[in-house]
Amino acid sequence: MPKYPRVNYIGNKEKLAGWIIGELPVASGTVLDLFAGGCSVSYALKKKGYAVISNDILYADYILGKALIENDRCTLKPSVFDIQPQKEREEKLEKQFSFLSERLYYSREVKELAHLAAVAEELCEEERYLFLALIRRAMIRKLPYSRMNVPWDQIKLLRNEAYSYEKYGRKRAYHNQTFESHMRENFEDYNRAVFTGQRKCTVFNCDAMELADKTDFVDVVYLDPPYPSTMNNYDAFYGLFDNMFQAGKKHADFTRRDCFLENLEELIRKLRGKTDYIVLSQNTRVRPEPEIIARMLGNYGQVSVREKKHNYQVTGKQNKNGSKELLFVVRMN
Numbered sequence: 001m002p003k004y005p006r007v008n009y010i011g012n013k014e015k016l017a018g019w020i021i022g023e024l025p026v027a028s029g030t031v032l033d034l035f036a037g038g039c040s041v042s043y044a045l046k047k048k049g050y051a052v053i054s055n056d057i058l059y060a061d062y063i064l065g066k067a068l069i070e071n072d073r074c075t076l077k078p079s080v081f082d083i084q085p086q087k088e089r090e091e092k093l094e095k096q097f098s099f100l101s102e103r104l105y106y107s108r109e110v111k112e113l114a115h116l117a118a119v120a121e122e123l124c125e126e127e128r129y130l131f132l133a134l135i136r137r138a139m140i141r142k143l144p145y146s147r148m149n150v151p152w153d154q155i156k157l158l159r160n161e162a163y164s165y166e167k168y169g170r171k172r173a174y175h176n177q178t179f180e181s182h183m184r185e186n187f188e189d190y191n192r193a194v195f196t197g198q199r200k201c202t203v204f205n206c207d208a209m210e211l212a213d214k215t216d217f218v219d220v221v222y223l224d225p226p227y228p229s230t231m232n233n234y235d236a237f238y239g240l241f242d243n244m245f246q247a248g249k250k251h252a253d254f255t256r257r258d259c260f261l262e263n264l265e266e267l268i269r270k271l272r273g274k275t276d277y278i279v280l281s282q283n284t285r286v287r288p289e290p291e292i293i294a295r296m297l298g299n300y301g302q303v304s305v306r307e308k309k310h311n312y313q314v315t316g317k318q319n320k321n322g323s324k325e326l327l328f329v330v331r332m333n
């Protein structure tokens with residue numbers, strides 16, 4: 001049985017995906033996952049036999065989708081690590097990645113990253129995305145708090161194993177392992193996660209607004225946007241990966257209180273006539289309040305709300321404030 005591998009995506013719906021899919025108004029057909037993030041919902045949908053269209057604005061997420069959602073048979077051989085790319089190419093990439101030096105990693109580590117990225121370029125397209133997904137996972141694993149917006153001084157401090165042991169009782173030696181050793185540790189899990197879906201799955205790297213404009217008709221659009229007032233700065237969490245590959249893109253901002261509702265409404269308007277149902281995830285902790293969202297959605301169709309108790313895991317500790325996970329199901333007019 002294929003299993004979603006360790007991706008470490010902030011705000012992921014991995015533990016809720018089964019519930020979300022169980023609440024979908026159709027048991028088969030095409031689902032567009034417009035804010036797919038770490039692809040946990042897209043992956044569970046693919047397993048359930050839906051045709052999935054998976055999208056996210058971040059290239060760091062796009063490569064995951066290409067590796068795990070669109071890719072249905074290509075896996076990697078351990079011999080990929082024996083590939084020796086051209087030195088000139090590695091040097092060029094090392095320069096390209098130099099902005100990461102003493103920002104996220106030590107310069108010798110940036111050199112290793114450049115080598116691995118050069119290896120990726122030697123692979124066929126499907127292999128390359130799977131290899132990049134492993135690089136991404138290794139990069140995140142080596143970072144304290146598993147995100148890319150921690151100041152360098154703090155990264156250095158938390159990577160000091162003696163300090164970490166004294167202060168937190170854990171050495172966290174994995175921050176100091178090589179990228180390759182992390183990739184090797186996750187290698188089999190990522191290979192095993194690849195499977196052939198019952199229906200064709202496709203992946204995009206677009207602004208949600210843009211894809212809403214150009215999408216063909218789908219049975220359900222699933223929305224899991226980054227709400228204001230939560231851990232929502234995905235560009236900062238993972239965007240440096242996009243910068244490495246010069247893939248950063250401008251996009252509609254769903255993180256700001258002053259324009260969230262307006263943007264969400266514009267998106268819903270764009271989706272009119274493109275789907276029978278919109279299914280929107282929300283949590284009672286986040287703003288705007290569920291009543292406000294329900295009222296807005298009510299202008300476009302018949303809304304029903306499903307709820308489930310859920311505690312989000314916040315940086316390793318259990319969040320004590322219980323909250324309810326909500327799902328707005330809109331049958332479009």
Ligand SMILES: C[S@@+](CC[C@H](N)C(=O)[O-])C[C@H]1O[C@@H](n2cnc3c(N)ncnc32)[C@H](O)[C@@H]1O
Binds near residue numbers: 014235
């Ligand atoms: C809450 S996360 C989605 C988590 C996902 N459901 C999972 O299980 O991993 C929200 C995602 O929206 C993406 N995003 C933010 N603004 C976007 C936009 N304008 N268009 C497309 N994606 C966007 C972010 O990059 C982030 O991955």
